[in-house]
Amino acid sequence: MHKYRFSRKSLGVPYALFLLIFVAAPLFVLIYYAFTNGRGQFTLQNLTGFFSDPNTLGTLFYSFGIAFATTVVCLLLAYPTAYVLAASRLRAKSVLIMIFIMPMWINFSLRITALKEILTWLEGSLAYHPFLNTVLGMSYDFLPFMILPIYTTISKLDGALLEAAKDLGAGDAQAFLRVTLPLSLPGVISGVSMVFLPAMTNYVVLDMLYNSTYIMGSLIGSYFSAYNWHGGSMIALILLGIICLFTLLTGGMEEENTRGGALL
Amino acid sequence: MIRKIWKNLIIIGILLFLYLPIMILAVYSFTDAANIGAVRGFSLHNYVTLFTTPELVNMIVGTLLLALGASVIATILGTLGAIGAFYSKKGAASVIMTMNQVPVVNADVVTGFSICILLVVVLGISKDTYIPLVAGHVTLCAPFVFLSVIPKLKQMDSSIYEAALDLGATPFTALVRIVIPQILPGIVSGFALAITLSLDDYFVATYTKPATFDTISTYVVNATKGAQTNIKTALWALSTVIFLAVVLFTVVMTVRAGKEQKERNGA
Incomplete structure (x- = not known):
């Protein structure tokens, strides 16, 4: 009889199989569908179609616009907040941080509902400022994801560097610009990637705030509703390409994953 | 002095931005007003509706059961995967780590859509079996469990495990009694993270759920259109x-x- 020998390595086998089936295989299927038509023949039409249709190209640029505006708004709000939080000597600082993270645990569709009711009340109708409302909604949704990584990097800064800068005659502004700001850039980059990419794809915020235009995520949704798997796969693939490019550009500098780190 | 006022203003301003909408909605949930801004009397009828309408109760219970089920599966798979990868050769470990990273950086829309294509369109599995939905949520959550267990394995003191083996423990006993307790904080936070990710998900659920089933997110999004x-x-x-x-x-x-x-x- 063959005696089964337990090894710690073999524990990873189920997860490796799981990843192959539910992560790797779907990606290959996506690529296959993106480059074939309804009869299973190879085609580049889905690709050329995307880049020659003014509507889909417009959607791509509009997504970039929304994502860019959201990222800028989040950054402008989050940096001062993170800076003040990190610099404060409050004993209850950890509690304060929790209060800033807490909204992430409330279902986002309910939070957007809350914002929608308030905006409807303030503006009379959401139809007057669709772009503004969408950027507000996304910033409201993603702001904690920008605050947290910036806060983490600033609070890890070595205080001796700032003292040294001041001893050497730097003013407050100069010390901030030449010490704190450059050293906090990894946090900023990590925050930007946590906000920019979801802002290109989270079309629910757009829909709920009655913005009738499309972003990249909405295209996948519309192809899905029309059972157009080939067109939808191409959009998903293009989106994946943008994500990969963005991750490569910002990678390396990202220390930890904040979507995960937030809870600890 | 002025600087201190500025600092407080920033903190209070951002907290108001984050919390005011939820707070105002909370106040109005205790009235019989149909819109924010109307002044109406105190009422609990929203809470009565919430907990007595079968459609709403089913949706809440369904969301919780899905989150619990998917998180338990994700925690078991992710933890075992992390232990396996940690003790594997570099090559095998880096393959697992790379694949693990895909759902983490990928947009949820793409994750949901690609799983739907494979399971529903190619393999023909009916969405009514709940298999695509659960598989989708496990795919969404397990990589984060993996990521929260790995650092605990790295911090672990490996000599205790070896001491246990020297003292006659089988590798399995040593794993259960030595390794698991040391990485337990990572497993627990991974599980908690899995629960929150599943509860907050909209995209994976829309592409994989049975037509008659709703999570809180998909229900709320449809309800705001009605x-x-x-x-x-x-x-x-x-x-x-x-x-x-x-x-x-x-x-x-x-x-x-x-x-x-x-x-x-x-x-």
Whole structure:
């Protein structure tokens, strides 16, 4: 009889199989569908179609616009907040941080509902400022994801560097610009990637705030509703390409994953 | 002095931005108003609707069961995967780590859509079996469990495991009694993370759920498009209940963490 020998390595086998089936295989299927038509023949039409249709190209640029505006708004709000939080000597600082993270645990569709009711009340109708409302909604949704990584990097800064800068005659502004700001850039980059990419794809915020235009995520949704798997796969693939490019550009500098780190 | 005022203004301003909408909605959930801004009397009818309408109750229970089920599976798979990868050769480990990273950086829309294509379109598995939905949520959550267990394995003192083997423990016993207890904090936070990810998900669920099943997210998104006022205001009550639950959970966690800190300092 063959005696089964337990090894710690073999524990990873189920997860490796799981990843192959539910992560790797779907990606290959996506690529296959993106480059074939309804009869299973190879085609580049889905690709050329995307880049020659003014509507889909417009959607791509509009997504970039929304994502860019959201990222800028989040950054402008989050940096001062993170800076003040990190610099404060409050004993209850950890509690304060929790209060800033807490909204992430409330279902986002309910939070957007809350914002929608308030905006409807303030503006009379959401139809007057669709772009503004969408950027507000996304910033409201993603702001904690920008605050947290910036806060983490600033609070890890070595205080001796700032003292040294001041001893050497730097003013407050100069010390901030030449010490704190450059050293906090990894946090900023990590925050930007946590906000920019979801802002290109989270079309629910757009829909709920009655913005009738499309972003990249909405295209996948519309192809899905029309059972157009080939067109939808191409959009998903293009989106994946943008994500990969963005991750490569910002990678390396990202220390930890904040979507995960937030809870600890 | 002026600087201090500025600092407080920033903190208070951002907190108002984050919390005012939820707070105002909470106040209005206790009235019989159909819109924010109307002045109406106190009423609990939103809460009665929330907990007595079968459609709403089913949706809440369904969301919780899905989150619990998917998180348990994700935690088991992710933890075993992390232990396996940690003790594997570099090549095999880096393959697992790379594949693990895909759902983490990928947009949820793409994850959901690609799983739907493979399971539903190619393999022909019916969405009514709940297999695509559960598989999708496990795919969404397990990589984060993996990522929260790995650092604990790296911090672990490996000589204890070897000592256990020297003292006659089988590798399996040593794993259960030595390794698992040391990485338990990572497993627990991975599980908690899995629960929150599953509860917050909209995209994976839309592409993989049976037509008759709704999670809180998919239900709320559809309900805001409809015009049923009593359902709309009952969701204000749901938002308030979840908000209070999150606050309560945070307070309990903070108090417990504070106590542990004190005990550690005292010892």
